[in-house]
Amino acid sequence: MADTRSKGQDSLSEGGILSGCRIIVGVSGGIAAYKTPMLVRRLREAGAEVQAVMTANARQFVTATTLQAVSGRPVRDSLWDAAAEAAMGHIELARWADLIVIAPTTADTLSRLAAGRADDLLSTLRLASRAPVLLAPAMNNVMWDHPATRRNLRRLTEDGCTILGPDSGPQACGETGPGRMQEPEALFAAVRDCCLSIPSWGSLATPVRSTPHLDGLRGKKFLITAGPTREAIDPVRYISNESSGKQGYALASAALRVGGEVTLISGPVNIAPPVGAKTISVTTAQQMNDAVQAQLPATDIFIGVAAVADYRPAEKKDQKIKKLPGGEKGLRLLLVENPDIIAGVSSSQNRPFVVGFAAETQDALRNAREKRKRKGMDMIVVNDVANPDIGFNSEENAVAVIWHGGEEKLPQSSKAQLAEWIIDRIATCYVDQLAPANPESVAE
Numbered sequence: 001m002a003d004t005r006s007k008g009q010d011s012l013s014e015g016g017i018l019s020g021c022r023i024i025v026g027v028s029g030g031i032a033a034y035k036t037p038m039l040v041r042r043l044r045e046a047g048a049e050v051q052a053v054m055t056a057n058a059r060q061f062v063t064a065t066t067l068q069a070v071s072g073r074p075v076r077d078s079l080w081d082a083a084a085e086a087a088m089g090h091i092e093l094a095r096w097a098d099l100i101v102i103a104p105t106t107a108d109t110l111s112r113l114a115a116g117r118a119d120d121l122l123s124t125l126r127l128a129s130r131a132p133v134l135l136a137p138a139m140n141n142v143m144w145d146h147p148a149t150r151r152n153l154r155r156l157t158e159d160g161c162t163i164l165g166p167d168s169g170p171q172a173c174g175e176t177g178p179g180r181m182q183e184p185e186a187l188f189a190a191v192r193d194c195c196l197s198i199p200s201w202g203s204l205a206t207p208v209r210s211t212p213h214l215d216g217l218r219g220k221k222f223l224i225t226a227g228p229t230r231e232a233i234d235p236v237r238y239i240s241n242e243s244s245g246k247q248g249y250a251l252a253s254a255a256l257r258v259g260g261e262v263t264l265i266s267g268p269v270n271i272a273p274p275v276g277a278k279t280i281s282v283t284t285a286q287q288m289n290d291a292v293q294a295q296l297p298a299t300d301i302f303i304g305v306a307a308v309a310d311y312r313p314a315e316k317k318d319q320k321i322k323k324l325p326g327g328e329k330g331l332r333l334l335l336v337e338n339p340d341i342i343a344g345v346s347s348s349q350n351r352p353f354v355v356g357f358a359a360e361t362q363d364a365l366r367n368a369r370e371k372r373k374r375k376g377m378d379m380i381v382v383n384d385v386a387n388p389d390i391g392f393n394s395e396e397n398a399v400a401v402i403w404h405g406g407e408e409k410l411p412q413s414s415k416a417q418l419a420e421w422i423i424d425r426i427a428t429c430y431v432d433q434l435a436p437a438n439p440e441s442v443a444e
């Protein structure tokens with residue numbers, strides 16, 4: 001690849017962040033293909049050059065005209081198109097690509113890729129390219145669970161492909177379960193992060209976002225918690241919450257983009273970890289607390305985004321709890337308190353800069369101001385989860401940021417966008433020494 005291509009520039013709107021990155025967006029034949037033009041549009045808005053490549057079956061679900069309109073290039077779909085091959089042969093096209101993303105990847109395409117076949121343009125490009133390959137599977141939940149699909153996924157992962165999703169939920173076939181293609185915004189974030197980690201294009205060591213105050217975060221060690229925790233009741237039941245992990249993962253990506261070293265401690269979620277972050281998977285609040293404590297000595301900035309369960313069942317039954325015999329009124333479950341992870345971080349020796357989140361359903365600002373002080377946080381980000389259209393499990397959020405001596409409401413935006421802004425505010429507070437390890441923030 002030529003070194004002369006312009007790298008992205010600092011921009012809160014993300015415009016231009018992928019300038020010059022060359023991406024093949026493969027489309028195979030599943031109903032989720034109707035969402036792929038949205039992904040292509042997001043990549044183009046971010047400055048990427050996009051070549052759409054369809055399989056024969058993809059044409060049943062989305063038109064080449066649509067993909068051509070959003071990508072700004074004629075769509076490629078055949079190894080035997082003489083005119084297209086004359087303009088750029090398939091090997092040349094494979095070399096051109098910095099990254100290949102296939103969305104949706106159907107069960108059949110997964111199987112053909114796992115077998116290393118090269119019987120159409122898309123599979124040939126994948127085989128003839130050294131670029132990273134991201135696959136966004138989409139299929140019926142029974143097909144997804146089938147041992148053959150599991151085997152194909154294992155093989156593709158071993159071959160170095162990254163699997164994005166799938167999400168779980170209602171499916172076009174009328175069933176519910178895992179197999180929905182991730183939403184375009186989530187796919188965009190994964191593709192963007194992967195592009196930014198490609199050394200020949202935009203290395204993490206050369207952060208794309210760079211201003212004097214953001215530069216102060218370069219090389220800093222971020223520890224971020226994300227997602228829900230699960231507290232077991234018996235072998236098949238647990239207490240948990242609606243957290244999707246999206247905001248925490250978006251913050252991890254945003255911290256990577258300013259040159260931070262990121263450790264992400266995640267509860268059970270259905271999203272792919274950001275490329276470049278060290279990810280530690282946990283299930284319970286106690287495990288999350290242990291992992292945080294183990295990483296704490298090497299942490300400059302702690303961001304607690306996880307929706308940690310405040311209580312867990314006093315004991316986990318070894319056997320499934322049976323329904324009580326008739327006549328008994330209700331089942332009592334004794335809950336005991338979990339450790340408050342963030343309060344533990346705030347009160348630790350050599351404490352890092354501490355950022356917490358608060359999801360409130362009433363008096364959001366007042367409760368959050370009080371919570372920041374009570375837990376000794378340097379900054380708190382609060383969202384009002386009473387609005388069902390934003391926050392938990394949705395793509396967008398609207399938050400306010402509160403720190404010592406200041407408050408700011410951020411407009412409703414994508415979680416990726418909000419993450420950029422929050423990192424920006426952290427940089428200002430951290431670098432200007434307004435709050436970190438500052439006695440006033442602890443003494444209030």
Ligand code: CTP
Binds near residue numbers: 309341357358
């Ligand atoms: N948090 C934590 N450990 C807990 C509970 C919460 O570290 N056991 C962190 C969350 O990650 C978040 C912040 O504390 O950053 C606020 O979480 P929230 O659930 O709003 O606070 P609670 O202390 O549980 O207060 P509430 O009574 O409002 O639930």
